[in-house]
Structure formats: structure tokens, C-alpha cells
Amino acid sequence: MAKAGKQSIQLNHDIYLQSAYSVVGPLESEGPLKNYFDKTYKDNYCGEDNWEKAEQRLLQDALENTIRKGNIKKEQIDLVLAGDLINQTVISNYVMRDFEIPFMGMYGACSTSMETLLTAALLVDGGNFNHIIAATSSHNSTAERQFRYPTEYVGQKPHTLTYTVTGSGAALVSKEKSKIKIDSVTIGKVIDAKQSDPNDMGTAMAPAASDTIIQHLKDLNRTPDYYDLIVTGDLSKQGQPILLDIMNDKGYSIDKVHNDCGLMIYSDDQPTFSGGSGCACCAVVTYGYIKNN
Numbered sequence: 001m002a003k004a005g006k007q008s009i010q011l012n013h014d015i016y017l018q019s020a021y022s023v024v025g026p027l028e029s030e031g032p033l034k035n036y037f038d039k040t041y042k043d044n045y046c047g048e049d050n051w052e053k054a055e056q057r058l059l060q061d062a063l064e065n066t067i068r069k070g071n072i073k074k075e076q077i078d079l080v081l082a083g084d085l086i087n088q089t090v091i092s093n094y095v096m097r098d099f100e101i102p103f104m105g106m107y108g109a110c111s112t113s114m115e116t117l118l119t120a121a122l123l124v125d126g127g128n129f130n131h132i133i134a135a136t137s138s139h140n141s142t143a144e145r146q147f148r149y150p151t152e153y154v155g156q157k158p159h160t161l162t163y164t165v166t167g168s169g170a171a172l173v174s175k176e177k178s179k180i181k182i183d184s185v186t187i188g189k190v191i192d193a194k195q196s197d198p199n200d201m202g203t204a205m206a207p208a209a210s211d212t213i214i215q216h217l218k219d220l221n222r223t224p225d226y227y228d229l230i231v232t233g234d235l236s237k238q239g240q241p242i243l244l245d246i247m248n249d250k251g252y253s254i255d256k257v258h259n260d261c262g263l264m265i266y267s268d269d270q271p272t273f274s275g276g277s278g279c280a281c282c283a284v285v286t287y288g289y290i291k292n293n
Contacts (some may be wrong), residue, residue, distance in 0.1 A: 001124050005219025008186040011125045017171040017180040018131075019070035022288035023061045024280070025166030029129040031266045036289040037167075038065065044141055044166060047111070048192070052091065054167075055084065055139035058168035058280075059095045062135055066170040072131060073100065077172075079123070082135040083107045083166070085143040085279055091249035106209035110234050113283035114171060116182040120173040130210040135170035138278035148199070160200035162236045162262060167231035169283025180291065184220060188212035202239025202274060204264075209235060210246040217252060224254045231290065234262035237276035 004010040022037045029040035039061060041047070046054040059082070067074055080103045082092040089105040096103040107205055108115035116134035123129045143164040148157070173182070191208040209232050217223065224230065240260050247254050259280045262275035 004184060008184055008219035009213045010184045011182060013125050013175060015121050015125050015172060016178040016180045018174045018176045018178050019066050020171040020287035021062045021065040021069060022169045022284040023058050023167055024284050027166060028167055028265060031270060033265055033289045036292055037284060046103060051139055051141040055142050056095050056253050059135060059137040061119050062168040062170035064180060065132060066133055066172050070172040070187040077101050077131050077133055078129040080133045081106050081120055083112040084137050101219060106230060108258060110277055110281060112279045119169060121182045121185060131172060131174045133170055133172050136279040137168035137285050138164055140166045140281040143278055148158050152156045157273060158199045159273055160238050161273045162234055162275050163272035164278035165265060165276045165281040167280035169280060169287040171287055185252040186212060186216035188221060200238050202236035203242060206235055206239040206242035209243050214250055214252055224257055226251055227257055230254050230258045232260045234277040235260045236262050238274050
């Protein structure tokens with residue numbers, strides 16, 4: 001691997017997305033992307049007897065089927081990188097008890113899917129690992145016990161809130177040639193937007209998103225029209241317009257190529273406020289819809 005510009009890394013080897021799998025809950029299975037997910041559940045318990053076990057089921061499904069679709073044996077997986085929204089990433093830890101595969105827990109909240117994916121790509125490119133799975137999960141009824149307006153708060157949620165996606169996505173990264181190649185990675189910075197409303201995370205995240213995209217383009221000497229799609233994870237109805245305004249002000253118009261996973265996963269008539277969010281939001285849209293298009 002080689003440093004490219006200020007914040008990007010160009011991979012030295014051909015690194016590929018060998019396989020991927022997405023599984024979602026009932027609300028997600030009724031949205032506009034319903035035909036692109038590998039598996040859907042019709043109730044939030046996913047055949048289990050509590051929410052936490054339901055989320056474990058989602059992640060287990062994603063891991064097992066990513067291995068199956070990759071046409072390799074479990075013993076060939078060198079490492080699993082996974083995380084979730086629950087304290088101490090307990091969902092990922094509990095699921096990994098049954099796999100007997102080396103595991104590293106990673107917490108990036110809603111960025112966990114891309115954080116695990118880029119780390120997997122860098123590790124495989126470094127030559128010490130051959131097959132790594134990057135995975136994450138979230139469940140509306142586990143996460144919203146403590147995030148956003150917690151369920152127990154019993155208060156009316158403001159329209160600026162996003163809705164935690166119930167689902168899990170996983171991807172197998174290796175040097176086995178496939179249709180999807182990971183060419184480079186760009187790691188963003190913390191940008192403090194001085195936004196103090198905890199019920200509007202889209203507005204808070206938009207400046208960091210714009211900064212990362214601009215730095216990526218500068219580092220790799222590219223323009224927005226190089227890409228068919230520039231996608232963010234969960235800026236929501238609040239954050240996407242701000243992102244586009246900042247990009248236009250900086251001379252990098254992405255209006256024609258940008259979309260947001262949180263806006264793609266639900267339709268406007270679903271009760272999800274400003275759109276989807278959570279670890280699974282970016283994961284299931286990327287490994288389900290985007291991968292297959």
C-alpha cells in the first residue's frame with residue numbers, strides 16, 4: 001500500500017469483494033429496496049425470544065451466508081472484523097463465540113461497515129491475511145433503548161431524528177478476482193460543526209462528509225464525474241442538502257451522482273422520520289442494493 005495525498009491510501013495489490021450478504025427486518029423489507037436484500041424477516045424477533053438474540057440472529061445469518069457465497073470453508077477465514085451499537089459490541093462478541101475464527105471488535109457507530117471494510121482491505125493488501133470478513137449489525141429495538149429518543153422515554157420524536165435500521169451486512173475481502181475491486185481508501189477526520197441538537201445528527205455529520213469526499217478527490221486527482229455514484233451512509237433529509245450546498249460552495253458539485261443510504265432504504269410514507277441510520281443502514285444498502293447494481 002502507498003500513501004496518496006493527505007488522507008488516502010492506494011492499494012498495491014488487486015483486492016476484491018469476494019462475496020457479500022444482507023439481511024433485514026420487516027420495515028426494511030417493505031421499503032423500495034426490498035428486492036435487493038438476500039434475506040428478510042417478517043417480525044422483529046427474527047424467530048428468537050428477545051431483541052438482542054434477534055440481532056445476533058441477523059449477524060449470524062450474514063456471516064454464515066457470506067462464507068457460503070464465497071465458496072470457501074470457515075477454516076479459511078483468517079479474521080472477522082465486526083461491530084454493533086450495543087455496549088462493548090456485545091452482539092458481535094456473542095455471535096463470534098460459535099465461529100472459532102480470530103475476531104477484532106470495531107466500533108464506529110454508523111460508519112462501522114465502511115470502517116471494517118477499509119481495515120480488511122488494508123490488512124489483506126499488507127500480505128498477512130488472505131480472507132477477512134467485515135461485518136456489522138443493528139436492531140431498532142436494541143439500539144433505541146438508549147440512542148435517539150429512547151423507547152422508555154415515551155416522548156414524541158422530532159422530525160429531524162433518524163430511524164435505526166434492523167439488519168446486518170457482511171462482506172468477504174480477499175485477492176480472489178471478482179466484479180468489485182477495492183482500489184483505494186480515504187479516512188476522514190472529525191469535523192465539529194458546532195451543532196448541539198442531539199436529535200439532528202445529519203446536520204452534524206454533513207461537514208465531515210464533505211471534507212472527506214473533497215479530500216478523496218484531491219488525493220487521487222479525480223473529479224466527481226469519475227464516479228457513477230458517490231454515496232453517504234445516513235446524512236438523512238437534514239444532512240444531505242447541507243452536504244450538497246457545501247460541495248457546491250467548494251467547487252465540487254456532486255448533485256448528479258450523490259445519494260444517501262438512509263434516504264434510499266425507506267420510502268417517504270414509512271414512519272422513519274428523516275430516514276434510516278444505524279450500523280446496518282450503510283451495510284445492507286451497500287452489500288445488497290449497490291453491490292448488485
